[in-house]
Amino acid sequence: MHMPPEVHNIQSVLDIVEIAKAIRLVDLGDSAVKVASLNGEYPFHSHDVDEVFYIVEGELMMDLDGSDSVPLGTGDIIKVPANLRHRTRTSTPSRVLLIGPQ
Numbered sequence: 001m002h003m004p005p006e007v008h009n010i011q012s013v014l015d016i017v018e019i020a021k022a023i024r025l026v027d028l029g030d031s032a033v034k035v036a037s038l039n040g041e042y043p044f045h046s047h048d049v050d051e052v053f054y055i056v057e058g059e060l061m062m063d064l065d066g067s068d069s070v071p072l073g074t075g076d077i078i079k080v081p082a083n084l085r086h087r088t089r090t091s092t093p094s095r096v097l098l099i100g101p102q
Helices: 010-012
Strands: 020-030 031-041 049-058 059-062 070-073 077-080 086-101
Touching: 010 020, 010 031, 010 086, 031 070, 049 070, 059 077
Parallel strands: none
Antiparallel strands: 020 031, 031 086, 049 077, 049 086, 059 070, 059 086
16 A cells, blocks of 8 residues: 655745755655755855755855856756756855755
């Protein structure tokens, strides 16, 4: 017998997530779907899987190693390929949906 899928309301989860924290909603193989609230500048890093950022609310800069910075705002989505060093920068809190490493 199959269990019914667990349903998450992203807006409700975003309402409780703390700055610089992520809440994992669903696992997808080597990746996970998470929501996070970002504020400030984060260090450059990379992952061994692709990462997708969907900006639910706010604005941020995505710095990609070897490329120009990419400005992102509410409704924008960006894929960061596996092993590409990147970081986010914000001047005000931004809320994002992430698909990336667990």
